[in-house]
Amino acid sequence: MFADMVGFTATTQDNETAALELVREQEELVRPILAAHQGRWIKSTGDGFLAEFESALHAVQCAVDILQHLHERNSQPARAPIELRIGIHLGDVERRGRDIFGDAVNVASRIEPLARPGGLCISGPVYDATRNRIQIPFDRLEPQTLKNVRTPIEIYRATLPWEVPGPSPAGSRASLAVLPLANISPDPKDEYFADGLTEELISTLSQIRGLRVIARTSVGQYKSTSKTVSRIGAELGVASVLEGSVRKSGSRLRITLQLIAADTQDHLWAKTFDRELDDVFAIQTEVAEQTALALRLELVGPEPESIHKKPTPNLAAYNLYLKGIHAARRNDSLDRVTDSMKFFEAAIQEDPRFPNAYSHLANAYITLACETLPARDAFPRAKELIDKAVDLDPNSSDVHTALGNLALQQHHDWADAEREFKVAISFNPNCLEAHQWYTVLLQVVGRFDEAIEQARITLGLDPLSATWTTYWLTQFYCLKGDYDSAIELAEEARDRNPQDVQTHVALGRCYALAERIDDARKEAELTDGPLSNQLVSDRAILWCMVGVPDEARRLVREAEETAPTRYVCLGQVARLCAALGEWEKALDLLERDFQSGDESLWVNHHDPSWEPLRVNPRFTSLLSKLNL
Numbered sequence: 001m002f003a004d005m006v007g008f009t010a011t012t013q014d015n016e017t018a019a020l021e022l023v024r025e026q027e028e029l030v031r032p033i034l035a036a037h038q039g040r041w042i043k044s045t046g047d048g049f050l051a052e053f054e055s056a057l058h059a060v061q062c063a064v065d066i067l068q069h070l071h072e073r074n075s076q077p078a079r080a081p082i083e084l085r086i087g088i089h090l091g092d093v094e095r096r097g098r099d100i101f102g103d104a105v106n107v108a109s110r111i112e113p114l115a116r117p118g119g120l121c122i123s124g125p126v127y128d129a130t131r132n133r134i135q136i137p138f139d140r141l142e143p144q145t146l147k148n149v150r151t152p153i154e155i156y157r158a159t160l161p162w163e164v165p166g167p168s169p170a171g172s173r174a175s176l177a178v179l180p181l182a183n184i185s186p187d188p189k190d191e192y193f194a195d196g197l198t199e200e201l202i203s204t205l206s207q208i209r210g211l212r213v214i215a216r217t218s219v220g221q222y223k224s225t226s227k228t229v230s231r232i233g234a235e236l237g238v239a240s241v242l243e244g245s246v247r248k249s250g251s252r253l254r255i256t257l258q259l260i261a262a263d264t265q266d267h268l269w270a271k272t273f274d275r276e277l278d279d280v281f282a283i284q285t286e287v288a289e290q291t292a293l294a295l296r297l298e299l300v301g302p303e304p305e306s307i308h309k310k311p312t313p314n315l316a317a318y319n320l321y322l323k324g325i326h327a328a329r330r331n332d333s334l335d336r337v338t339d340s341m342k343f344f345e346a347a348i349q350e351d352p353r354f355p356n357a358y359s360h361l362a363n364a365y366i367t368l369a370c371e372t373l374p375a376r377d378a379f380p381r382a383k384e385l386i387d388k389a390v391d392l393d394p395n396s397s398d399v400h401t402a403l404g405n406l407a408l409q410q411h412h413d414w415a416d417a418e419r420e421f422k423v424a425i426s427f428n429p430n431c432l433e434a435h436q437w438y439t440v441l442l443q444v445v446g447r448f449d450e451a452i453e454q455a456r457i458t459l460g461l462d463p464l465s466a467t468w469t470t471y472w473l474t475q476f477y478c479l480k481g482d483y484d485s486a487i488e489l490a491e492e493a494r495d496r497n498p499q500d501v502q503t504h505v506a507l508g509r510c511y512a513l514a515e516r517i518d519d520a521r522k523e524a525e526l527t528d529g530p531l532s533n534q535l536v537s538d539r540a541i542l543w544c545m546v547g548v549p550d551e552a553r554r555l556v557r558e559a560e561e562t563a564p565t566r567y568v569c570l571g572q573v574a575r576l577c578a579a580l581g582e583w584e585k586a587l588d589l590l591e592r593d594f595q596s597g598d599e600s601l602w603v604n605h606h607d608p609s610w611e612p613l614r615v616n617p618r619f620t621s622l623l624s625k626l627n628l
Contacts, residue, residue, distance in 0.1 A: 001039070001059050002112040003030075004048035006083040018080065023047055026082050029073070030066055037062035042100055048084070052093065052100060056129040059088050063120045064136060064160065071118065071162050087112030090125040107153060113209070114141065114155055124154030136160065152422055174295065175238040177214040178202045180223040182245040194246040195329065196322025197280070201242070204284045206430035208292045214238060215432040216329065218464035233262020236463055240268065240295065251277045257287060259294055268294040280318070281310045317351035324360060337364050355393035362386045362402045363433070369409060374567055376597035379410040397428035405437055412602055412626045414445050432461050439472060444602060444628070448476045467493070467502050474506045479606050483514035501529035505538050512545035513608065521546040537572045541609060544579040552576045569593070571600030578609040587618045594622060602626045
C-alpha cells in the first residue's frame with residue numbers, strides 16, 4: 001500500500017509548520033488502523049507512507065477504514081483537510097532490513113496517483129483477490145501504461161460510500177473547454193496561427209490528470225460566438241472555459257487568456273503574455289500549469305517533464321505545422337486532408353526531427369486509404385512516417401493512435417491494435433481519435449457492449465459534433481438487436497440537427513432493420529447532399545432496403561465504368577452488389593479487393609447486407625484471412 005497526501009507541496013509553501021503538523025496528525029491516525037488490519041508500517045515517504053500486508057483483503061479493508069476516518073475528521077468545522085490518495089498492488093517483494101523493494105512496490109507507487117483525492121485505486125490482481133468480499137463498488141479504468149512499468153496494468157477505482165458516484169461534468173471543475181482564440185493580428189491571414197494554437201493548447205491541457213478537455217470539433221462551433229460563458233458551459237457540460245485572443249506581429253506575440261468558472265463567470269486566473277514568437281511553447285506550458293493550479297489538479301504524462309518539451313526548435317517548421325492543422329480542420333471534404341499533407345510535408349522538410357508533423361502526416365495517409373488512395377500505396381508510406389515518429393517521440397498519443405490504426409487496418413492484428421489504442425489513451429485520456437478508433441475496433445471484434453461504452457466516452461469529449469458517434473452507436477444497438485435504443489438515439493440526433501444527411505441515413509437504416517419501411521423511406525427521401533464514399537454506399541443500401549435499388553445499380557455501373565481511370569474501392573462496390581442480391585458478383589469483387597491489397601471487408605463485415613453469404617466458403621475464407 002502506498003499513500004500520499006493531496007496538496008502537501010502547496011500547503012508547505014503557504015505554511016510549512018502547519019503542513020508538518022498535518023503529516024504528524026495523519027501518521028497518528030493511520031498507524032493504529034494499520035495495526036488493527038494486520039498491516040506493517042514500512043516507512044514514511046515525507047507526506048505519505050508505504051505499508052505491507054499478508055492479505056490483499058486486509059489491505060483494502062484497511063484503506064477504506066483509513067479514508068473513512070479521514071472523511072469524518074475532515075467533516076468537522078474549521079479543520080484543515082487531510083486527504084490521501086491510496087494505491088494497492090499484490091506481488092512479491094524483496095526485504096532489506098525493515099525496507100521492501102521490487103516491481104510490486106514500484107507498481108503500487110504508480111497506482112496511487114491515479115486515485116481521486118481522498119480515494120483508492122487497486123490493481124487487477126488485488127481486485128481479483130477481493131471481489132465479492134468487499135461491499136464497495138469499483139470501476140475498471142482503461143489499462144494504464146505506468147512509468148518504468150513495461151506492460152499496461154489493469155486498475156480499478158473505488159467509489160466510496162460518502163462519494164457521490166458519477167457527478168455531472170458541470171458539477172466538477174475537472175472539465176474544460178478551450179474556445180477558439182480570436183485572431184486580432186494586423187494580418188487576417190494569421191488566422192491559421194490562432195486556430196493552430198487553440199488546438200495545441202487543447203493538446204497541452206490534456207496532460208492535466210483528471211481533466212476532461214472538450215475536443216476541437218465541438219469547441220470550433222463557438223468561433224466568434226456571442227453566447228455567454230454560462231451558456232457555453234451548459235451546452236458542453238463543462239465547469240470551466242478558457243478564452244482569449246492572439247495578436248501576432250512579426251516576431252512578437254501578445255496572447256491574452258482567462259480561465260472562467262462557467263456557473264458563476266468568476267475569473268479563476270487571467271494573464272497577458274507579451275513574448276517573442278519562439279516563446280510560444282513556454283506559454284503553452286505556463287497556461288497548463290496555471291490551469292492545473294487553479295483547478296487543484298496535477299500535470300500528468302509519460303514523464304513529468306513531457307509538458308515542458310519543445311516539439312521543434314524550428315519556428316518555420318512549427319508555422320507550417322499550424323497551417324497544416326488549420327487546413328485539416330477547414331471543412332468536411334477529403335480535400336482538406338490532401339491540403340494539410342502539403343504543409344506537414346513542408347514542415348518535415350524544414351525540421352526532419354519534428355515528430356508531430358510525421359504523426360499527423362501518417363494519420364492523413366491512413367484517412368485516405370480506401371477512400372481516394374489504394375491501401376497498398378497509403379499504408380507503406382504511413383508506416384515509414386510512423387517509424388520515424390516513434391523514434392523521435394515514443395510517448396506521443398498521436399503516434400500510438402497511428403500505430404493502432406496500422407495494426408487495425410493493414411495487419412488486422414486486433415490485439416496489437418487494442419494495445420496501441422490503450423497506450424495512446426493512457427498518454428492522453430482526451431485523445432478523441434484514439435477513443436474513436438478503439439470504438440471501431442471493439443465493433444469489428446464483436447464486443448458491442450464495450451463499443452457502446454467507448455462511444456459514450458467520445459460523446460463526453462465531443463458533445464456537439466456527435467454525428468460520427470451517433471452513426472456507430474446506432475449500428476452497435478442494431479447489431480445487438482436493440483432496435484428501440486438505436487431508433488431513439490438516431491431520432492434525437494436527427495431532431496437536434498435536421499440538416500445533417502448522415503443522421504437521416506443512420507435513422508433510415510434503423511427503421512428498415514426494425515421493419516418500419518414507410519418511416520425508413522421518409523428518411524431516405526431526406527438524404528440528398530455531399531457524403532463520403534462510405535456514406536454514399538450506405539445511402540444506396542438504404543434505398544435497396546426500402547425497395548428502390550436504382551441508386552445502388554447506378555453506383556455499381558458508375559464504378560465499373562470509371563475503375564480503369566480512377567481509384568475505386570472494390571469492397572464498397574461488393575457491398576452494393578450484396579444489397580442488390582448479386583451474390584456471385586459481390587464475392588468476385590471482394591476477392592479482387594483482397595488481391596489488390598485493400599481488404600476493406602474488415603470494417604463492415606457485420607453489415608446485414610452480407611447475411612446470405614455468411615455460410616459461403618468463399619466468404620468465410622476471406623474472414624479467416626482477416627483473423628475474424
